[in-house]
Amino acid sequence: xxxxxxxxxxxxxxxxxxxxxxxxxxxxxxxxxxxxxxxxxxxxxxxxxxxxxxxxxxxxxxxxxxxxxxxxxxxxxxxxxxxxxxxxxxxxxxxxxxxxxxxxxxxxxxxxxxxxxxxxxxxxxxxxxxxxxxxxxxxxxxxxxxxxxxxxxxxxxxxxxxxxxxxxxxxxxxxxxxx
Numbered sequence: 157x158x159x160x161x162x163x164x165x166x167x168x169x170x171x172x173x174x175x176x177x178x179x180x181x182x183x184x185x186x187x188x189x190x191x192x193x194x195x196x197x198x199x200x201x202x203x204x205x206x207x208x209x210x211x212x213x214x215x216x217x218x219x220x221x222x223x224x225x226x227x228x229x230x231x232x233x234x235x236x237x238x239x240x241x242x243x244x245x246x247x248x249x250x251x252x253x254x255x256x257x258x259x260x261x262x263x264x265x266x267x268x269x270x271x272x273x274x275x276x277x278x279x280x281x282x283x284x285x286x287x288x289x290x291x292x293x294x295x296x297x298x299x300x301x302x303x304x305x306x307x308x309x310x311x312x313x314x315x316x317x318x319x320x321x322x323x324x325x326x327x328x329x330x331x332x333x334x335x
Contacts, residue, residue, distance in 0.1 A: 157335075159266075159288050160315065160328035162223065162298075162308040168214040168325050170202035171224070174249060182222050186305045187263035189242060198257075199224070200249040214325035216318075220306050225323065227254035232321055237298065260308055262299045266292050266334075269303070286332030293334045 164170070173179050178198055216225045225233065230243060233256075240262035246255050268287040269277050280286055281304070293299070297313045315328050 157288075157290060157293065157333060158312060158330055159286070159293070159332045159334055160310050160312075161331045162218045162310055162314075163327050163329055164217055164219070165214075165325050165327045168217070171199040171217050171219070171248065172202040174198060174200050183220075183306070185221060185259055187259075187261050187300045189261055190244075190259055198246055198248070201251070215323045216325040218308060218326055221260070221300065221308055223258040223260070223308055224248075224255050225258060227256050229321065229323055230256055232317075233258060236317060240298070260298055260300055262296065263302055263305060264292050264296060264299045265289065265303075266296075266299060266301045266309065267304055267332075284329070284331045288332050288334035290334040 173182075175198075215229065216223070218224070224246060227245065233241060233243065240260060242259040242261060244257045244259070246257045248255055266288050268289045269280075272280060293311065296311060297317070298308060298310045300308060309331075310328065318326060
């Protein structure tokens, strides 16, 4: 089974955190349930030179474990993933449309480090030929790994869900296989 890392489609503009404190806050989310009530704008549109000429009309963005989706897709995510995600409203400066932050609480011992020393583990992670445990992932669609929990991973089923619902703004990098 192929495993993918959820990333951004870079034909769309990037987002940036407006406050440095929020960077630390979001990086502390490792799959645990959280309780937050954001009133202020958290993100803005990146104005760096690499975003010139890129599309602004995105439905979603994903930065490591920060997955943001237009609020109009909220019910689709609740119907499909209510037992493994939390959803929070979020504001993006300069965009009137509502978005949601999706916290994936499905943490699985997925990456197979068995028999690897530290150097071999690092080499495997860099190689994008990561070994995943099939028995841990047979019924999974979107998840975090227990050790490498700063990214969201998915199976083809999640990609199919995104494509069927015509949600743009994401891309999926094949990073390994579950055997």
